[in-house]
Amino acid sequence: MFLVEGNKIIREMLNSSFKIKEIFSIDLEDLDVEYTETISVSAAELKKISFLQHPKNSLALCEIPLEKPFQELKQQIILDGIQDPGNLGTIIRLADWFGIEQIICSEDTADCFNPKVLMASMGSFLRVKIYYKNLELYLSETKNENIGTDMQGENIYDFKFPKNFNLILGNEGNGMRPKTLENLHKKITIPRFGKSKSTESLNVSMATGIILGQIFAQK
Amino acid sequence: MFLVEGNKIIREMLNSSFKIKEIFSIDLEDLDVEYTETISVSAAELKKISFLQHPKNSLALCEIPLEKPFQELKQQIILDGIQDPGNLGTIIRLADWFGIEQIICSEDTADCFNPKVLMASMGSFLRVKIYYKNLELYLSETKNENIGTDMQGENIYDFKFPKNFNLILGNEGNGMRPKTLENLHKKITIPRFGKSKSTESLNVSMATGIILGQIFAQK
Numbered sequence: 001m002f003l004v005e006g007n008k009i010i011r012e013m014l015n016s017s018f019k020i021k022e023i024f025s026i027d028l029e030d031l032d033v034e035y036t037e038t039i040s041v042s043a044a045e046l047k048k049i050s051f052l053q054h055p056k057n058s059l060a061l062c063e064i065p066l067e068k069p070f071q072e073l074k075q076q077i078i079l080d081g082i083q084d085p086g087n088l089g090t091i092i093r094l095a096d097w098f099g100i101e102q103i104i105c106s107e108d109t110a111d112c113f114n115p116k117v118l119m120a121s122m123g124s125f126l127r128v129k130i131y132y133k134n135l136e137l138y139l140s141e142t143k144n145e146n147i148g149t150d151m152q153g154e155n156i157y158d159f160k161f162p163k164n165f166n167l168i169l170g171n172e173g174n175g176m177r178p179k180t181l182e183n184l185h186k187k188i189t190i191p192r193f194g195k196s197k198s199t200e201s202l203n204v205s206m207a208t209g210i211i212l213g214q215i216f217a218q219k
Numbered sequence: 220m221f222l223v224e225g226n227k228i229i230r231e232m233l234n235s236s237f238k239i240k241e242i243f244s245i246d247l248e249d250l251d252v253e254y255t256e257t258i259s260v261s262a263a264e265l266k267k268i269s270f271l272q273h274p275k276n277s278l279a280l281c282e283i284p285l286e287k288p289f290q291e292l293k294q295q296i297i298l299d300g301i302q303d304p305g306n307l308g309t310i311i312r313l314a315d316w317f318g319i320e321q322i323i324c325s326e327d328t329a330d331c332f333n334p335k336v337l338m339a340s341m342g343s344f345l346r347v348k349i350y351y352k353n354l355e356l357y358l359s360e361t362k363n364e365n366i367g368t369d370m371q372g373e374n375i376y377d378f379k380f381p382k383n384f385n386l387i388l389g390n391e392g393n394g395m396r397p398k399t400l401e402n403l404h405k406k407i408t409i410p411r412f413g414k415s416k417s418t419e420s421l422n423v424s425m426a427t428g429i430i431l432g433q434i435f436a437q438k
Contacts, residue, residue, distance in 0.1 A: 090425070097421060099413035122419045157436045193435055194318035200341045202316060206309070206428045209421075213429035216412055217376045217436055 002064055002113035003049075006056040007031050009123050016126045018062055024049060025058035051115040064113055070131055072143060074164045079105045080135055080180045081171035082204065088112065089120020090205035091169070096124035098212040103128055104166075106135045106177075139183035142166055146185045148176055149207060153187030161215045169204050221283055221332035222268075225275040226250050228342050235345045237281055243268065244277035270334040283332055289350055291361060293383045298324045299354055299399045300390035301423065307331065308339020309424035310388070315343035317431040322347055323385075325354045325396075358402035361385055365404045367395055368426060372406030380434045388423050 001021065004013060007030065013020055014033055023038040025031045026046050031038070046055050077100055082088050088110045095103055110117060112130045121128075139146050147161070148168040168184065170176035176184075190202060190210055202210070220240065223232060226249065232239055233252055242257040244250045245265050250257070265274050296319055301307050307329045314322055329336060331349045340347075358365055366380070367387040387403065389395035395403075409421060409429055421429070 090422070093419075093421075094425070096413050096415055097411055124415070124419075127413070127415050190432070191435075192316055194315050194346070196315055196343070196346050200312075200343075202312075202428075203309070206313070206425065209425045209428050210432035213409070213432050214436060216410075217433060 005059040021061045023060045027057045073102045077103045078166045078168040080176045082109045085116035086120045087205045089117040092121040093124040095128045136179040148184040150187035153189040224278040240280045242279045246276045292321045296322045297385045297387040299395045301328045304335035306424045308336040311340040312343040314347045355398040367403040369406035372408035
């Protein structure tokens with residue numbers, strides 16, 4: 001099971017293939033959905049079951065769907081050990097925005113049904129398929145080109161993105177693990193234009209957004 | 220006065236024009252700086268003065284510098300009512316990355332010396348100049364082209380960015396205020412490539428990153 005919070009996402013879920021088990025709400029009129037398993041609760045009761053510091057009006061208990069058989073798509077995002085739920089959620093939202101329909105995560109990447117991930121994804125988890133896989137095995141078998149970000153890669157503004165690719169992003173602190181690096185076909189870099197010599201790199205979700213923006217600029 | 224937390228940023232500040240008043244640290248050896256006003260404290264004492272749930276080893280009390288006389292630069296970011304400290308900090312970091320040296324904020328934009336802003340900016344606030352101004356007045360007088368994001372603007376991948384511009388971003392929920400909209404010369408849009416008809420737009424700091432990425436792609 002997993003939990004989603006807020007009227008908007010609950011309405012979106014009722015129009016999706018995901019299954020809601022129970023809805024709890026402090027304001028059924030405002031929620032305005034026809035669903036038999038909807039339970040009116042007090043604000044104090046809702047606060048006890050919510051993961052939020054300031055709960056919204058409603059939350060829903062939902063079923064984690066059965067994993068569908070995996071099929072490789074021509075454009076995928078691969079995440080190698082992303083730990084921060086906010087980053088994972090933001091990357092799911094970016095994938096949805098740019099029409100990347102599938103994300104493959106290493107087994108140690110944050111859980112995509114974590115409430116913070118779902119919140120940051122703003123409903124995009126309903127549309128983007130997410131799989132957890134042994135990356136070493138998968139990246140050695142894929143038919144797509146494995147493209148990873150690296151400090152010493154090719155400038156993304158000169159790089160010609162292939163039609164079929166896996167865009168690979170690594171862990172927030174440590175980057176990709178060595179076995180992932182070994183499976184890369186190409187390395188790319190977002191150039192820094194500022195004068196600063198600071199070594200602070202861009203946040204991984206921001207890097208994902210800028211790279212996806214550039215891939216779609218070339219189309 | 221304002222507060223910065225962590226050895227790394229304290230060392231960066233000692234090499235900048237910003238003035239530190241006092242440093243408090245639980246581990247002077249690890250901090251490893253030569254500064255007379257450095258005070259050894261216990262972890263419990265540091266926790267009392269820190270804004271962080273999990274304080275770092277050191278923090279420094281710093282002087283807010285006197286505002287320098289304003290000079291318009293050829294490429295600026297303008298923020299109209301950005302409320303979230305994380306967004307402001309991330310935009311400061313992006314400006315630093317892309318070499319935009321100046322940000323002009325409406326008077327109701329979040330305070331750039333807020334600890335959460337400083338934390339999210341990762342030290343970039345040392346290099347990017349930030350001014351708070353009456354935007355209605357400023358935008359009517361600027362010599363740069365005022366370019367704002369809008370749902371119905373020109374596609375950023377077709378738009379030719381001028382040499383001299385103010386890139387204007389609006390409030391997280393409400394966008395730009397009407398007086399700002401009136402002063403725009405051009406409107407731009409980040410196109411959505413996904414199939415989703417959801418109206419959820421990109422987060423303002425992500426939009427800033429993708430637009431700056433595209434501006435520098437044209438160089």
